[in-house]
Amino acid sequence: xxxxxxTDLHAALEDGGKPILKGVSLTIRPGEVHAVMxxxxxxxxxxxxxxxxxxxxxxxxGSVTYxxxxxxxxxxxxxxxxxxxxxxxYPVEIPGVATATFLKTAINARRKAAGEPxxxxxxxxxxxxxxxxxxxxxxxxxxxxxxxxxSGGEKKRAEVLQMAMLEPRLCLLDETDxxxxxxxxxxVADGVNALRGPDRGMLVITHYxxxxxxxxxxxxxxxxxxxxxxxxxxxxALDLEAHGYAQFAGAAA
Amino acid sequence: xxxxxxxxxxxxxxxxxxxxxxxxDIDSDKAPKGLNEDIVRFISAKxxxxxxxxxWRLKAYRHWLTMREPSWAKLGYPPIDYQDAYYYAAPxxxxxxxxxxxEVDPELLRTYEKLxxxxxxxxxxxxxxxxxxxxxxxxxxxxKKKLEDMGVxxxxxxxxxxxxxxxxxxxxGSVVPYSDNFFATLNSAVFTDGSFVYVPKGLRCPMxxxxxxxxxxRNTGQFERTLIIADEGSYVSxxxxxxxxxxxxxxxxxxxxxxxxxxxxxxKYSTVQNWYPGxxxxxxxxxxxxxxxxxxxxxxxxxxxxQVETGSAITWKYPSxxxxxxxxVGEFYSVAIxxxxxxxxxGTKMIHIGKNTRSRVIxxxxxxxxxxxxxxxxxxxxxxxxxxxxxxxCDSLLIGDRCGAHTVPYIETxxxxxxxxxxxxxxxxxxxxxxxxxQRGIPQEDAVTLIVNGFCKEVLQTLPxxxxxxxxxxxxxxxxxxxx
Ligand SMILES: Nc1ncnc2c1ncn2[C@@H]1O[C@H](COP(=O)(O)OP(=O)(O)OP(=O)(O)O)[C@@H](O)[C@H]1O
Ligand SMILES: [Mg+2]
Numbered sequence: 001x002x003x004x005x006x007t008d009l010h011a012a013l014e015d016g017g018k019p020i021l022k023g024v025s026l027t028i029r030p031g032e033v034h035a036v037m038x039x040x041x042x043x044x045x046x047x048x049x050x051x052x053x054x055x056x057x058x059x060x061x062g063s064v065t066y067x068x069x070x071x072x073x074x075x076x077x078x079x080x081x082x083x084x085x086x087x088x089x090y091p092v093e094i095p096g097v098a099t100a101t102f103l104k105t106a107i108n109a110r111r112k113a114a115g116e117p118x119x120x121x122x123x124x125x126x127x128x129x130x131x132x133x134x135x136x137x138x139x140x141x142x143x144x145x146x147x148x149x150x151s152g153g154e155k156k157r158a159e160v161l162q163m164a165m166l167e168p169r170l171c172l173l174d175e176t177d178x179x180x181x182x183x184x185x186x187x188v189a190d191g192v193n194a195l196r197g198p199d200r201g202m203l204v205i206t207h208y209x210x211x212x213x214x215x216x217x218x219x220x221x222x223x224x225x226x227x228x229x230x231x232x233x234x235x236x237a238l239d240l241e242a243h244g245y246a247q248f249a250g251a252a253a
Numbered sequence: 254x255x256x257x258x259x260x261x262x263x264x265x266x267x268x269x270x271x272x273x274x275x276x277x278d279i280d281s282d283k284a285p286k287g288l289n290e291d292i293v294r295f296i297s298a299k300x301x302x303x304x305x306x307x308x309w310r311l312k313a314y315r316h317w318l319t320m321r322e323p324s325w326a327k328l329g330y331p332p333i334d335y336q337d338a339y340y341y342a343a344p345x346x347x348x349x350x351x352x353x354x355x356e357v358d359p360e361l362l363r364t365y366e367k368l369x370x371x372x373x374x375x376x377x378x379x380x381x382x383x384x385x386x387x388x389x390x391x392x393x394x395x396x397k398k399k400l401e402d403m404g405v406x407x408x409x410x411x412x413x414x415x416x417x418x419x420x421x422x423x424x425x426g427s428v429v430p431y432s433d434n435f436f437a438t439l440n441s442a443v444f445t446d447g448s449f450v451y452v453p454k455g456l457r458c459p460m461x462x463x464x465x466x467x468x469x470x471r472n473t474g475q476f477e478r479t480l481i482i483a484d485e486g487s488y489v490s491x492x493x494x495x496x497x498x499x500x501x502x503x504x505x506x507x508x509x510x511x512x513x514x515x516x517x518x519x520x521k522y523s524t525v526q527n528w529y530p531g532x533x534x535x536x537x538x539x540x541x542x543x544x545x546x547x548x549x550x551x552x553x554x555x556x557x558x559x560q561v562e563t564g565s566a567i568t569w570k571y572p573s574x575x576x577x578x579x580x581x582v583g584e585f586y587s588v589a590i591x592x593x594x595x596x597x598x599x600g601t602k603m604i605h606i607g608k609n610t611r612s613r614v615i616x617x618x619x620x621x622x623x624x625x626x627x628x629x630x631x632x633x634x635x636x637x638x639x640x641x642x643x644x645x646x647c648d649s650l651l652i653g654d655r656c657g658a659h660t661v662p663y664i665e666t667x668x669x670x671x672x673x674x675x676x677x678x679x680x681x682x683x684x685x686x687x688x689x690x691x692q693r694g695i696p697q698e699d700a701v702t703l704i705v706n707g708f709c710k711e712v713l714q715t716l717p718x719x720x721x722x723x724x725x726x727x728x729x730x731x732x733x734x735x736x737x
Pocket of ligand 1: 020039044
């Protein structure tokens with residue numbers, strides 16, 4: 001069974017009704033990594049936001065099925081607890097809430113919903129330290145409030161750290177590579193690769209084929225003006241790098 | 254020395270929500286309804302008070318008759334009929350107050366159990382002595398012996414009147430005079446009980462002193478009177494928390510707290526105020542008119558107020574510091590949460606009299622529902638306050654668009670070398686913050702709690718551990734239903 005099946009998805013801005021997604025279809029099977037590329041404003045973030053259930057968008061047509069269930073019927077928090085994780089393009093600051101506290105709250109929210117007891121303090125600490133180390137996140141950062149005063153690169157690392165801690169089944173990564181220096185890109189990509197597994201699916205949004213050298217996708221989609229205009233293998237990313245999106249101008253019209 | 258986690262959690266749970274709509278039916282012997290000189294005399298006689306105290310009460314009562322209820326606060330409530338309340342109620346047989354917990358009325362013990370703070374358990378709250386105020390007469394005091402051995406006096410003020418009359422007479426009304434304001438004057442006339450603390454010279458009291466208040470008698474005004482004196486070079490941390498059962502009538506609560514610090518002494522006074530806020534329309538909630546004031550009499554002394562105000566239908570409260578001693582320090586940390594129809598007009602007064610006195614005010618106001626909230630703060634630099642400094646930071650967080658937050662700072666400087674700094678912000682919980690939490694699987698209400706606790710962190714972290722746990726939980730419960 002597919003992990004995520006998006007069929008002819010149409011979505012518009014709630015405010016004003018401007019259509020953004022104009023019939024997107026794609027299927028991610030467990031174990032697969034799909035990359036989405038496309039020009040600014042094409043609707044890539046919107047796609048990930050609609051999957052995650054962000055308010056402000058209305059689905060005007062089509063369906064999204066996750067692990068056999070109608071994902072659109074679930075509230076955003078229920079989707080997250082069901083295993084959908086979004087690494088934000090612009091991670092949000094939460095003043096006064098330590099990153100570690102935030103993560104623990106998130107983990108325990110899942111556990112509570114699953115009828116499990118709260119995570120042991122020691123186990124949590126052990127896992128957090130291990131993950132932080134792997135992602136080159138200094139422990140001091142975990143004591144600081146969520147994303148407050150983090151540099152652009154630190155925010156992205158922190159997103160991947162959260163992803164590693166929450167062990168989602170579907171990872172949506174929205175430009176997780178932007179803002180990272182070359183070394184950090186490698187570290188973060190290693191972190192993401194470590195999460196690749198037979199049960200997990202990923203949707204990786206990026207502008208740079210460089211990332212795809214590290215996180216090698218099974219499928220690459222080109223999203224232009226709210227539609228997937230082309231899908232292919234990794235070679236498609238190289239082709240885009242060489243020729244840009246002008247070739248799809250007609251397709252998008 | 255730390256209370257067991259279980260106990261802490263139980264207290265947090267118990268004070269966290271009003272699921273208990275029970276009212277204990279211990280027979281009270283009450284004064285008749287209404288207020289007149291006879292009632293004042295009755296209260297004084299019940300407590301077997303010395304003449305000076307009766308006279309003081311009567312002076313207050315006569316003065317009160319000449320006063321008008323203040324109307325400057327941004328509060329709206331129907332007129333209070335002061336003749337329609339009872340001013341004295343005591344559990345059965347106050348004459349033979351229990352010598353130990355075993356002698357406490359089992360009904361009362363059960364009430365505590367429902368509240369999650371059975372007295373037996375309290376003994377295990379290592380380091381916390383509890384002077385439990387039930388209705389108007391304190392019926393149980395623990396750890397008194399241990400504290401007494403160290404020279405600390407911690408007892409009901411009615412007992413202090415009997416045992417340490419000279420101390421009480423010297424300090425009672427010395428910070429909040431009987432004529433101070435309408436509610437304090439009323440309290441002076443009819444106060445029934447409260448706590449008395451004296452910490453001797455040079456002693457750092459190793460235990461947190463704690464009082465759990467509870468209103469438990471229908472139509473009974475609560476007039477607590479607390480007096481804390483920290484002698485030279487001493488330190489004490491005092492915790493006050495309260496919870497009340499569900500009820501219909503509005504209840505008047507007019508407490509007075511007086512603090513005095515001598516040279517190099519410090520008092521840390523923490524409150525979690527969780528009186529019944531009333532239903533969604535505020536019906537049945539407590540009217541909380543409190544006068545709290547500390548005098549830093551000595552040089553280099555310090556008074557620190559921390560308050561977490563989540564309850565009551567009406568809150569009128571301005572814990573203040575009179576910084577008389579040179580180099581003395583006053584601090585005020587406040588979280589006020591108003592939801593539904595709750596109204597709060599709260600803040601502080603920092604009166605700088607001595608040289609190089611410093612004050613710091615951190616106020617976090619959260620309004621949700623249709624609630625209204627005002628921070629009202631006075632900073633006054635007197636002519637002799639050379640080099641005095643104040644820093645005030647006042648942040649408001651709004652949840653939803655039907656609530657209001659207002660900041661009313663009064664700054665009076667009569668010394669050119671004094672510095673006053675005031676910062677104020679108003680913000681809302683952003684949709685982005687909420688979605689970020691939801692996307693991590695945190696349910697909406699928990700997300701609001703988390704964000705609000707983050708907003709209040711600077712204040713909550715000044716609370717002693719046990720209280721911090723309780724307060725964080727309260728924050729969440731107080732905001733239930735405020736979003737979505
Ligand atoms: N909340 C919003 N309010 C107004 N317009 C929006 C909103 N969200 C998205 N849009 C618009 O929808 C379109 C698609 O935006 P989206 O963020 O999905 O693009 P993107 O493909 O992720 O672009 P980028 O590569 O720049 O991140 C843009 O025109 C954008 O301005
Ligand atoms: Mg984007």
